Amino acid sequence: MISKKDLSERDICTKFITPAIRKAGWDIQTQVLEEVSFTDGRILIRGKMVGRGKQKRADYILYYKSNIPVAIVEAKDNKHTVRAGLQQAIEYAQILDIPCVFSSNGDSFLWHDRTATGEDLETEIDLDNFPSPQVLWEKYKQYKGISTEEAERIVLQDYYTDISGKRPRYYQQIAINRTIEAIAKKQNRIMLVMATGTGKTLTAFQIVYRLWKAGVKKRILFLADRKILVYQADKTFDYFKNVKTTVVNRKVDKSYELYFALYQGLSSSEEEKNTYKQFSPDFFDLVIIDECHRGSANEDSAWREILNYFKKATHIGLTATPKETTEASSSEYFGDPIYTYSLKQGIDDGFLAPYNVVRIGLNVDLDGYRPEKGKRDKYGLLVEDRIYNRKDFEKNLVIDERTDLVARKVAEFMKVTDRYSKTIVFCVDIDHAERMRSALARHNADLVKENYKYVMQITGDNEEGKRELDNFINPEERYPVIATTSKLMTTGVDAQTCKIIVLDSNIQSMTEFKQIIGRGTRINEEFGKLYFTILDFRNVTDLFADPQFDGDPIRVKELGEGDDITDVLEDEIDGEPEDIEREIKPVSIRMAGTIVQSPGRKVYVNNVDVSVLMEREMFFDYQGKPVTSSLKDYTANTIKSEYKSLDEFLSKWNTAERKKAIIEELTEKGIPVEQLQNAIGRELDLFDLICHAAYDMPPLTRRDRANNVKKRNYFTKYGEKARQVIEALLEKYADEGVETIEDTKVLNLDPFNKMGTPLEIIKVFGSKEKYLQVIKELEKELYQLNA
Known part of the structure; x- marks a missing residue:
């Protein structure tokens, strides 16, 4: 027994x-x-x-x-x-x-x-x-804290499930349940903070479905500040197709139960055009506010008036980036988030794509640019003699050669990775986005000749570009490949296959930075999108090191009687958060007989020497924070936090069933294997990289280790055919590393495929178990320290 x-x-x-x-x-x-x-x-x-x-x-x-x-x-x-x-x-x-x-x-x-x-x-x-x-x-x-029968009834209302029976992800489930439970306990102001790409709209749908089915919320308003957000939500809420409508052209039909609307379509500076007042104040039971960190976060904004008008309803704010400034506070209105699912959590869980960062420093950015005496701009006017730096470029001063070099570096990166990687280039303003589109077209002239939509300007003022936004975010559509923008694509753009984000704008707002990074965090395995790369020309990625990047928002707005709170609507122009500044021709003024530029206008210059001074790839620890110490020091500290001594590491290495498991474990801990190999030696495997970096052992190359095994003639006890297989395995190790020889799929490759089928090769050793034992013996011989 x-x-x-x-x-x-x-x-x-x-x-x-x-x-x-x-x-x-x-x-x-x-x-x-x-x-x-x-x-x-x-x-x-x-x-x-x-x-x-x-x-x-x-x-x-x-x-x-x-x-x-x-x-x-x-x-x-x-x-x-x-x-x-x-x-x-x-x-x-x-x-x-x-x-x-x-x-x-x-x-x-x-x-x-x-x-x-x-x-x-x-x-x-x-x-x-x-x-x-x-x-x-x-x-x-x-x-x-569910204490009443009515609250219990509401909480027990089922999810909507389609024929697939697919459940919400665990964090969506928590967000939905906590919201339902809060409403069941009569809480009327609720905020959910969920990183971009984690399904806020799907979460909102399940909340609405359960409350609607329970008969608790019968008429619902979904508010957003972008047409694309309304469009995406409308599709997600398709279950309600017979009872939902979108408010357009300021026309209201009160016979529906679920309404989608833009703030801009409900409010106006003209009282008679305030469409929301066609509804009675108690018409809606529930208001969902998408991207609630935007205009309605400001207490004295026109958009807040809509929320105040429907104040009897339950208000649920959705955002990836709650706003907490001295002027506006999301938590002041909604209260602290009842649930937060951060970008770091999403990446750790594998629901969001991780990122690589390449920092590119240009000479004029790092050293500054001072025009030579008598320098004139493209319009023949004298340029003010002062030092211009990164904050000036594209905002106050435009250097043609700088714009061209940024475009060339982007094109070069795409040529060595994938020229059809969906790419968003974030620019200072629309003028910059226009010129960047032109520069990128020049450096990709062959592909633009095939299809002029290869690179498009997608900004708030450009109707043709905005029409291409849906094609850009559609994984099935090849074009456009590159989009140049300023503000329009920072929020609400579900770009599932965006693989490159280019930062050439002086982004200082943490809210805006998080939103921009969110454009790349979606995963689409079907189309090979598992991670993305950030090309940073402005050191914007310094914000990754800020504790606020993945921390809980801290309320900083101080309230007092008679506070004068200014409206900071982040350049809201007719509902599109887009800086619509156009290229303004300079107005000349005369000073002491000399014509110079008027103040406050952009200066356009050319014939300036612009070059790359620095280009490096950043790497991050397992908590997603940028590593500032040297590669070797960071590796040593990380390894020693896991293995206090060389003996402890060797014990783990030698007893591991498969070395690959240790390699994966250390990679998860943030050991930058690829960068270490580039810095110390690509011919070394992880064992030697770790022993050298953490314990100061002199490293051996994989070829040295393989040759040492051959010299010891350890495998002479095997027959000729078995020795041929072992010799080939040693060669594979020398070329590719231990992970390759641990996988039996190696037997399908050259030269093994010339020795017989995998089954025939394994039979040479007697059985699969005996073959795997030979691999273990081989590894033991490879990693002898006294060899």
Whole structure:
């Protein structure tokens, strides 16, 4: 008879844990999910190789209803104690917002109750006494403060599910449930902060669906400040097609239940055109405010008047970047966010694309530009004699050669990566975007000749460009490939396949920076979009180091009686947040008999020497913060935080089932393998890079290690054909590294394919197990330190 100690973890689940849960009254088909991966695994970039890290996986998640997770169970085999899985389960429960945590080894359960504060915090219970769904539902209600029957009824309303039965992601589920629970408890001002690309609109749809189905919110207004946001939301809310409408041309039909509208279409400086007043103040039960950090965040804005008019309704603000300035505060109006899902979390979970950063410094930017004596601009007027720097370029002073060099560097990068990578170039203003489009067209003349839409200016004033916005964001459409813009594409542009973001604008606002980075964070695996690259010409990516970049917003607006709060609408022009400054021809004035430029106008000059002084790739630690120390120092500190000594590292390396697992683990920790190889030696594998960088050991190349093995004649005990295979494996190691020889797929490659099929080669060693044992012996020989 097989001992329980000899059973695998999966056997323990099947024979003991699942039956115990079923016996307690849980429906295994509808209320229990087993082996649930609730993240996708962080995307790891190693040179040209892209893979994924480990997914977070729970052994069991128990749902009272399909939308409400109430417990998590972590299983271990019987060689472990009943407590062995508890810490990991508690960590997952905190992430998933679940109150009850269980660990089991098949003997009993250890119950960690997050609602408890005393001796009953952790209790061991036998297999026959696992709590019923109703018991854990009561715990959940206590945890969430759900105290009335009406609140319970609202909370229990199901999600909308299509024929695929696909569930919201875990963070969407939390955002939806917390919002429903807050409204059930009569909270009327709510803010959700979710990073760009994490599905705010889909989350809003599920919230609206559940509240509408529960009969709590019968008439809903979805407010936005961009046509594209309204269009995207309208598509997402297609379920409501028979009861929804969009307010256009200031015409209102009050027979619908769900309304989409632009602020600009509801309000006007002329009282008689304030369309929103065609509705009674209590017409809407719920108002969803998309991108709520924008105009309506300002207390004295015209757009805030709309919210104040419908003040009896519940207001839900959605944003990736809440605004907290001395003039405007999102949290002052909505309260602190009831849930935040940040860019860092999204990247760590593998739902958002990570980024590479290439910093390019131009001489005129880094050293400044001072015009020579008597320098005249393109219109023949004298240029003011002073030092111009990065903040001046394109705003006060335009240097043709600088614009051209930025365009050339972008084109060069695309030529060595992919010339059809969707690319957004963020410029200072529309004039800059126009000239950048022209410069990029010159440096991509061959592709522009094939299709003039290869590069397009997409700005608020350019109707042809705006018509191409949908094609730019459509993965199925090849053109446009490059879009030059200033403000129009910072928010609400769902560019799933954008692989390059170019920063040539002096972005200082953290809100705007986050929004711009968000244009690249969406993933589309079908079209090969797993990460993106930022080409930074203005050192804007210094903002990554700012604690505010991925921290909680801090309220900085001070309120007092009689405060004079100015309206800062971020250049809202007819509803399009776009700087519409055009190229303004200079007006000349005469000073002491000399004609010079008038102040406050752009100066356009050429025949200036502009060159690249610095170009380097930045790298980031596993928390997403830029690394400022040297590669070697950063690697040494990171390695030593994991392995205190060389012996500890060697023990881990030598006992690892597969070296690839250690490599992936260290890559997840942010060890920049590709950069290290470039800096120290591409012919070294990770073992030598680590031992050298962290423990000052002299490195050996892969070729040296392979030759050392050959000299020792260790494999003479094998027959001739087996030795041929081993010799070929050593060559593969010398050329490509240990990961290649660990994968049996190597046997499909040259020269193995000339020795026979993979099965025939493995049979030379007797069996697959014996072949894998030879690989382990080979690795042991390769990594001998005294060789």
